Amino acid sequence: xxxxxxxxxxxxxxxxxxxxxxxxxxxxxxxIFLPKSDYSPAEKRYLxxxxxxxxxxxxxxKFSEDFEKFLADQTPLRTFFVSVNSYFELIKGNNGSNGxxxxxxxxxxxxxxxxxxRFDKNLKEITDFARESSLPVTLIAVPEKGAxxxxxxxxxxxQYHDFEYIEQLNKEFSGIDNALFVNLTQPFSGMENRAYYYxxxxxxxxxxxxxxxxxxxxxxxxxxxxxxxxxVTSYPGxxxxxxxxxxxxxxxxxxxxxxxxxxxxxxxxVTIAEGKKTTESSSMFFTPRLDEEDKYTVFLDxxxxxxxxxxxxxxxxxxxxxxxxxxxxxxxxxxxxxxxTMIDQRYYTGNIKNLIDSESFDEVMLVYGVDGIATSRDITxx
Amino acid sequence: xxxxxxxxxxxxLPVVLTVYYILPKKYRNIFLLIADLFFYGWGEPVLVSLxxxxxxxxxxxxxxxxxxxxxxxxxxxISVVIDLGLLAFFKYAGFITDNLNIILPxxxxxxxxxPLPIGISFYTFQIMSYTIDVYREDTRAQHSIIxxxxxxxxxxxxxxxxxxxxxxxxxQLKDRHENIDLFAKGVRLFLLGLGKKVLxxxxxxxxxxxxxxxxQPGSLGSFMGLLAFSLQIYFDFSGYSDMAxxxxxxxxxxxxxxxxxxxxxxxxxxxxxxxxxxxGTWFREYVYIPLGGNRKGxxxxxxxxxxxxxxxxxxxxxxxxxLLWGLYFGIILVIEKLFLLKALEKLPKVFRHIYALIxxxxxxxxxxxxDDVGGFxxxxxxxxxxxxxxxxxxxxxNTIANYLPLTIAGIIAxxxxxxxxxxxxxxxxxxxxxxxxxxxxxxxxxxxxxxxAEYNPFLYFKF
Numbered sequence: 148x149x150x151x152x153x154x155x156x157x158x159x160x161x162x163x164x165x166x167x168x169x170x171x172x173x174x175x176x177x178x179i180f181l182p183k184s185d186y187s188p189a190e191k192r193y194l195x196x197x198x199x200x201x202x203x204x205x206x207x208x209k210f211s212e213d214f215e216k217f218l219a220d221q222t223p224l225r226t227f228f229v230s231v232n233s234y235f236e237l238i239k240g241n242n243g244s245n246g247x248x249x250x251x252x253x254x255x256x257x258x259x260x261x262x263x264x265r266f267d268k269n270l271k272e273i274t275d276f277a278r279e280s281s282l283p284v285t286l287i288a289v290p291e292k293g294a295x296x297x298x299x300x301x302x303x304x305x306q307y308h309d310f311e312y313i314e315q316l317n318k319e320f321s322g323i324d325n326a327l328f329v330n331l332t333q334p335f336s337g338m339e340n341r342a343y344y345y346x347x348x349x350x351x352x353x354x355x356x357x358x359x360x361x362x363x364x365x366x367x368x369x370x371x372x373x374x375x376x377x378x379v380t381s382y383p384g385x386x387x388x389x390x391x392x393x394x395x396x397x398x399x400x401x402x403x404x405x406x407x408x409x410x411x412x413x414x415x416x417v418t419i420a421e422g423k424k425t426t427e428s429s430s431m432f433f434t435p436r437l438d439e440e441d442k443y444t445v446f447l448d449x450x451x452x453x454x455x456x457x458x459x460x461x462x463x464x465x466x467x468x469x470x471x472x473x474x475x476x477x478x479x480x481x482x483x484x485x486x487x488t489m490i491d492q493r494y495y496t497g498n499i500k501n502l503i504d505s506e507s508f509d510e511v512m513l514v515y516g517v518d519g520i521a522t523s524r525d526i527t528x529x
Numbered sequence: 530x531x532x533x534x535x536x537x538x539x540x541x542l543p544v545v546l547t548v549y550y551i552l553p554k555k556y557r558n559i560f561l562l563i564a565d566l567f568f569y570g571w572g573e574p575v576l577v578s579l580x581x582x583x584x585x586x587x588x589x590x591x592x593x594x595x596x597x598x599x600x601x602x603x604x605x606x607i608s609v610v611i612d613l614g615l616l617a618f619f620k621y622a623g624f625i626t627d628n629l630n631i632i633l634p635x636x637x638x639x640x641x642x643x644p645l646p647i648g649i650s651f652y653t654f655q656i657m658s659y660t661i662d663v664y665r666e667d668t669r670a671q672h673s674i675i676x677x678x679x680x681x682x683x684x685x686x687x688x689x690x691x692x693x694x695x696x697x698x699x700x701q702l703k704d705r706h707e708n709i710d711l712f713a714k715g716v717r718l719f720l721l722g723l724g725k726k727v728l729x730x731x732x733x734x735x736x737x738x739x740x741x742x743x744x745q746p747g748s749l750g751s752f753m754g755l756l757a758f759s760l761q762i763y764f765d766f767s768g769y770s771d772m773a774x775x776x777x778x779x780x781x782x783x784x785x786x787x788x789x790x791x792x793x794x795x796x797x798x799x800x801x802x803x804x805x806x807x808x809g810t811w812f813r814e815y816v817y818i819p820l821g822g823n824r825k826g827x828x829x830x831x832x833x834x835x836x837x838x839x840x841x842x843x844x845x846x847x848x849x850x851x852l853l854w855g856l857y858f859g860i861i862l863v864i865e866k867l868f869l870l871k872a873l874e875k876l877p878k879v880f881r882h883i884y885a886l887i888x889x890x891x892x893x894x895x896x897x898x899x900d901d902v903g904g905f906x907x908x909x910x911x912x913x914x915x916x917x918x919x920x921x922x923x924x925x926x927n928t929i930a931n932y933l934p935l936t937i938a939g940i941i942a943x944x945x946x947x948x949x950x951x952x953x954x955x956x957x958x959x960x961x962x963x964x965x966x967x968x969x970x971x972x973x974x975x976x977x978x979x980x981x982a983e984y985n986p987f988l989y990f991k992f
Contacts, residue, residue, distance in 0.1 A: 159961045160713030163968055167716045170972055172547065174539035211571050218535045219983030232977035240934040241732075245981070303930050306923065394981075 177223035184221070188440055189391035194220035230396040237395075242301045247393035250299040254346050255389035255398060256292055259307045260518040266312060269526045273513060274319050276528035277326040282466075282503070285327045285512040287359055288316055288520055289351055289472045292344035295335055309517040316520070327366060334362045345401045348387020349516075350443055353406045353475050360479040369483055377406040385442040403442045405432050411458055411481050420453040431456060431478045446474035452494040461485040466508040468492065468499065468528070473514040480512070492525045499528050530571045531688075532719075532772045533726050535979055541568065546779060550707075558679045558702065561780070565682035569647070576646040579615065580682060586611050587656045588677045591663045591670035605664045609657060616653045619643055624847035648688035650844055654811055656681050659695035661815055668696040676702045685776035689769045691787040691807035694814075698782060707781035715778025720971045722771030727975040729939050730764035733757045736932040740925060741911070747921030751914045753929050753936070759893050760939040763792065766805065792943045795881035796870060797861045797888055808844070812837050834866070835859045848899040850908070857895055861888055 186193050198204065198213030205211075222228065236244040248256045277284040293300060294309035313332055320328035335343060335358065343355030351359075357374065364371035385403040390396075417428045428448075436445040447454055450471060458481050465484040467473055473489065480487055488506070490499070503511070515523070530537050545564045552560055570577040590608035594601040617625075626638045659680070662668040671677040680702055686693055740746050740754030767788035774784045791803035801809055817837045823830040835856065842855015865873075873881050894915075898908035921929075941947065954960045 157709065159964070160710045162961075162965055163713045163716050164709055166965065166969060167720075167972070168543070168546065171538055171543040174976075175543040178539055206574050208572065208574055211574070215534065215536050216983075218540070219980070222535065222980050222983075225980055228973075228977040228980035231973060232981035235974055235977065239732075241931045243931075303927055305927060 174223065178218065178221065181221075181223050187220075189226060189394075191391075191441075226394060226396065229394040233394045234397075243304065245393045247389050247395070248293070248301050248304055249393070249395050249398075250296070250301055252299060252346075253398050254292075254296060254299040255393055255395060256296060256300060256304075257349050257389060257392075259291065259293060259305050259309075260522055262308070262521050265523065266521040269520050269523060270316065270319060272526050272528050273316075273520070274323065276499075277320065277323050279529070280325070280503075280511060282508060283325045283327065283510045284323075285329060285363065285510070286316065286320060287329045287363070287476075287512070287514045288313055288331070288517045289355075289359070289515070290331065290335065290517050292349065292351075294517075295340050296344065299341075312517050312521060329359060329363045329366060331359055331362065334358050345385065345387050345389075345403075347385065347390035347398060347401050348441075348443060349389055350387070350472060351475070353404055356472075356476040357406060357479060360476060364483070371479075372408065372482065374406075377408055380405050380407070382437050382442065382445075384440075386440045387443060388441070391441070403437070403445065405445065406478070407432065408478070408482060411460065412478070414458045414460065415481060416457045417447065418455040418457075419448060419451050420455075421451050431481065443471070443474070447477060447489070449474070450491055450494070451489075452491055454489040456481050456487040456489070457485070459485050463510070464488070464506070464508045466490065466503065466506075466511045467514065468511065469514040470516060470519045470523070472516050472519075476514060484510075492527065493523075530568050532769070532776075533723060533975070533979065535976075535983075536571070538976070538979075541571075542776075549780065558673075559675050561684075562675055562679045562682065565679065565684045565687065568684040569682060569687060573644075573647055576644065579619075579646055579649075580652065583612065583615065583652070583656055584674070584678050584681050587660050587681075588671070588674050590660050591677075592672070594660070594663050595670040601664055605660060608660050612653050612657050612660075616649055619646055619649055621843075621847045651690050651692055652681055652687060654692045654808075655686075655695070658692070658811065658815065662694070662696050668699055671695075671699070671702070683777075683782070685773040685780070685782075686784065689766070689773070690805070691770050691773060691784055692811050693784055693807070694811070697785060701782050705781035711778050711781065711783075715775040715780075717968070718771050718775030718778060720775070720968050722768040722773075722775060723975050724971040725764040725768030725771065725942070727978050728971070729935070729942060730761045730768055731978070732932065732935055733761035733764065733939060736928065736936070737761055739928050743922065743925045743928070745919070745922035746914055746925050747919045748915060748917060750921040750925040750929065751911060753932075755890060755894060755915065757932070757936065758897055759792075759890050760936070760943065762893065762896075763788075763943055764939065790943065790945050792886065792889070793882070793945065794885045794889070795878065796865055796873060796885050797858060798865050798870065800885060800889055801858065801862070808841070812841055816840060830866075831863050834863055838862065845896070846899055848901070848904070850895055850899050850904065854892060854895040857892055 183196065184194060185196070195213065195216040197217055198210055200210065203209075204213070233245055236242075237249060242248050243258050246258055248258060250256045273286065277286070290309035290313065291307060293304070294307035310332055313330060317328050317330050320326050335355075340355075343351050343358060345352055361371045363369075381402040381404045383400065383402050385401040387401065390398055390400075412430055412432070415429065415431055417431055419426045419428070431447055433445050433448045436442060436448065443449070447456075454477075456477060460482075461484070463484045464486045465480065465488070467477065467480070467487055467489045469489060469491065470493070477487060477489060488508070490502070492499075515526075520526070530541060532538075541564075549557055549560060549564075566577055566580075569580060587608055590604050593604045597604070622643060630638055659668075659671070659677075663670050671680070680693075680695060680698060683693075734757075736757040737754050740750045740757065743750055746754065770787035774786070777784045785807065787805060787807050789803040789806065791800050794800040794803055817833055820833045820836065821829055822833065825833075838855040838859025839852055840855070841858075842851045842853065845851045845854070873884065876884075894908065894911065898904060898911065955964070
């Protein structure tokens, strides 16, 4: 009997030992033999490679530091482990530990942004610009989806303050001549607003952008085509930023819909300037991008320093200073402006006033996410 | 290098274990020494030479003491002065000069900024236990510098203890019996410690950070924060000791237990018999008893206790709060010794637990607020927030709610409840697969947590 127990104990010891060693040795071997990748599409960044071996690096401790970065970036089954951790946090009751809430019905919702006291500064930057500008200035501020989709948030989620910021922007703008604030509070308040955002991405959908565009046209007295006038095509399998940040990998992908006004898109010529390189294209929709996981770059090829859209339907020239929310709005705006110049100040280093002086724009439009206005360090207009 | 890192778990440990067990026994110590130096040098490539120096000094001191009994006192004093001198220079020089400059405003002693070598407090105490024991003839001198070096730099306990006394492992250095049961015991202990560190201590630390930095923590938030810190420091430190003991087992060593459920203590004295046991024994054996212990009358006992506890406090760090923290426990222990323990015995058990926990937890407050994190000013405002009865903001309540399941799990895990359950079930037939599954879950979840900490979606594209 005693011997029997002892034997059992031995078997258990052997199994535990074997599994432990198998796990760490397999990890080690995979590290050595698995091909290393340079770029992580989920994280949108380049990964660390094997560090440089030199006496100086080793002595200063830089080698060790870089080597650990290399290990961290090249971990086998990386997404699997991050995903396990995300779900484990969820089980522990810590929804949102990775910055994104797993909401109801598969909605991944970014936690409210930390207002890092940038809002007042950016507000002043924007209103000063609007006040001093000789051109008409329009501002569109897009709320985060969490501020709207309250029914989809988990219990115990933090408060969203987007509409308080929007209210403040509205108040400041109403006193400025020649300036227009497109207040999205009303147009975004209906039940249909869930179609205005992606479940797996923080951006608005073309539906959302269209709702904002319609409101803009209403305020401006422009005629906006009705939804039925667009060729709408949906593409499945879109995993956006909310998905890749949080790694809730069991979430179903979104469909991404393109609203194409073929009368405009057929006339359009898009010029993308990145550094000294410029590339041209004959559509605002970059359909090869639909083969990637993050399909949002289908709109105007994603983030670029400067993008010019020329349709020549009229002679109005719009300067569009923006973040990525503008990418799916711009195709609608091309129905009203024969020429649109999009500038992304996260990359553009030139002075905006000089740009306005040197090219003859008729109007300026600013499009940011509310979180961008409240946190960005790149908004310098004056 | 820390144990809870990808580098340790998937590079260092598998390579070391594989090579160690492939090598014949006689080469294992020298291989361990090389591995130890690599382990230490990974984070401290230059300061590894300092450890070499300490090893050499004490190795030769031990030999000299054994050879020339007549001069043994001189040799001991020289070696102790060098050991403590290095510790003083690297750990306390900045603290001493800062304070001298305050006392002597015209002296303008230039600030001495030296990097603190990791683990210096631990290995200095280990190395001194050797030389003192040789002097006292409690152990024989080690003639092999490789074995001696292996003892001092043994990677499992090198950077965070336990403080292993030489005589406790002297025979194991020469002859140890690695076997699969011991190895499996080591794996269990290592995973237990890893789980404590990664799955409990780290999130408790996040909870403490978030509550401490909250703009309106309120009394509840401050209290829960302090509770979280109490759990964090216990799981962090005892987890590290468990990992060290487990790794020792994997290499055939057996180290003494270092933490024995300190939070179930019924007095502060009991707490210190259960917390960081190897440090307590060290001070007892090499400071308190040589000072005369309790054999020289009440007054001397009190003085001895206060000296030992101030030193214990200072050992934890070069900052006034640590000295005060030590003194705080010294005073409580004196009061307990004089009359409180007797009085407490008449109370129901539950009151003794509450009494002990209150003073332990308040002690952590003193412990936490070192000069690096705001010192006494920060301690003051935290104390105000803790006792003011202020309301907590919704964000703070949210944090508390999110971490509540884990806090409860932490409280349960700091008692022997799970251990006794394990002891009752471990020989049951159905338990083996459960245990293996639990071990697998711990290692996968810990790896997931370590990998996640390094997962940095680059959010420039976000806005």
